[in-house]
Amino acid sequence: MSQSPILITGGAQRLGRYCAERLVDDGHSVIISYRRERDELEALRALGVRTVQADFSSETGIQAFIAAVRELTPTLRAIVHNASDWLPDTGGEAAGSNFEHLFRVHMQAPYLINLALRDLLEAGVESQADIIHMSDFVVQKGSSRHAAYAASKAGLENLTLSFAAMFAPRIQVNTIAPALIMLKPDDDDDYAERAKAKSLMQSVPGPGVIWQAMRYLLDSHYVTGTTMPVDGGRHLK
Numbered sequence: 059m060s061q062s063p064i065l066i067t068g069g070a071q072r073l074g075r076y077c078a079e080r081l082v083d084d085g086h087s088v089i090i091s092y093r094r095e096r097d098e099l100e101a102l103r104a105l106g107v108r109t110v111q112a113d114f115s116s117e118t119g120i121q122a123f124i125a126a127v128r129e130l131t132p133t134l135r136a137i138v139h140n141a142s143d144w145l146p147d148t149g150g151e152a153a154g155s156n157f158e159h160l161f162r163v164h165m166q167a168p169y170l171i172n173l174a175l176r177d178l179l180e181a182g183v184e185s186q187a188d189i190i191h192m193s194d195f196v197v198q199k200g201s202s203r204h205a206a207y208a209a210s211k212a213g214l215e216n217l218t219l220s221f222a223a224m225f226a227p228r229i230q231v232n233t234i235a236p237a238l239i240m241l242k243p244d245d246d247d248d249y250a251e252r253a254k255a256k257s258l259m260q261s262v263p264g265p266g267v268i269w270q271a272m273r274y275l276l277d278s279h280y281v282t283g284t285t286m287p288v289d290g291g292r293h294l295k
């Protein structure tokens with residue numbers, strides 16, 4: 059009996075890619091979404107990962123992605139809403155479009171995809187299905203430079219509560235809320251040191267800690283409607 063695939067949005071790089079590769083290692087069939095075509099995608103395709111181009115910055119793009127997934131598979135084991143734009147606040151005329159963009163990527167896309175693909179999750183060959191929302195520790199404290207980003211992630215965390223109640227017991231719905239997991243290539247040493255100092259553990263752990271949390275949620279059968287912090291004790295600093 060072949061397994062139902064696991065869908066990770068924004069799986070072409072960094073945390074999403076790392077978890078997609080670990081899922082393949084564990085024998086899962088994996089589908090990822092990507093926004094920009096690039097050479098690195100070929101390595102994932104060589105592993106058997108199916109790739110779907112998607113831009114969630116418009117409802118049209120979200121609906122096109124939903125249609126493409128439905129063309130690809132009749133069932134799903136899980137959906138991981140990982141796609142995200144870490145955009146800082148912008149002033150002036152762009153403030154509104156920036157907010158709308160983040161709302162679409164972090165809230166409207168997960169909302170519409172969950173509603174539209176619920177039947178694929180319920181038709182899965184496994185006894186349980188999962189939805190995982192990738193949020194951010196910053197939901198707990200807000201952000202003076204990423205206020206729109208933080209608010210959109212807060213909305214995503216609230217969707218976890220609603221969908222957990224709507225989709226139980228067939229589908230578990232949970233949030234993983236990371237703090238600094240990976241730096242960006244252009245982050246300098248000074249930024250890295252200041253960022254590390256913000257948590258009790260004072261480290262930049264890398265994507266393995268997110269994979270551990272994801273594996274736990276996929277293997278659990280009695281965890282839903284929760285937010286799992288993976289933040290190095292950032293909330294106590």
Ligand SMILES: NC(=O)C1=CN([C@@H]2O[C@H](COP(=O)(O)OP(=O)(O)OC[C@H]3O[C@@H](n4cnc5c(N)ncnc54)[C@H](OP(=O)(O)O)[C@@H]3O)[C@@H](O)[C@H]2O)C=CC1
Nearest residue numbers: 068072073093094113114140141142192236237238239240
């Ligand atoms: N990295 C970290 O330290 C932290 C990460 N997180 C959260 O964890 C998750 C993974 O983080 P990370 O790996 O750094 O994420 P990235 O910043 O690497 O983004 C992941 C993917 O999202 C895709 N994406 C961005 N905008 C859109 C869009 N409009 N439509 C479709 N796809 C889009 C990008 O696709 P493409 O590259 O093809 O354009 C990208 O590959 C995110 O949800 C993030 O908010 C939270 C706290 C800390």
Ligand SMILES: Nc1nc2c(c(=O)[nH]1)N=C([C@H](O)[C@@H](O)CO)CN2
Nearest residue numbers: 142143144194237238239240242253
């Ligand atoms: N989509 C993304 N979201 C976030 C990223 C990222 O690279 N992509 N990075 C962070 C930072 O690591 C932040 O946690 C440092 O304090 C937050 N969100």
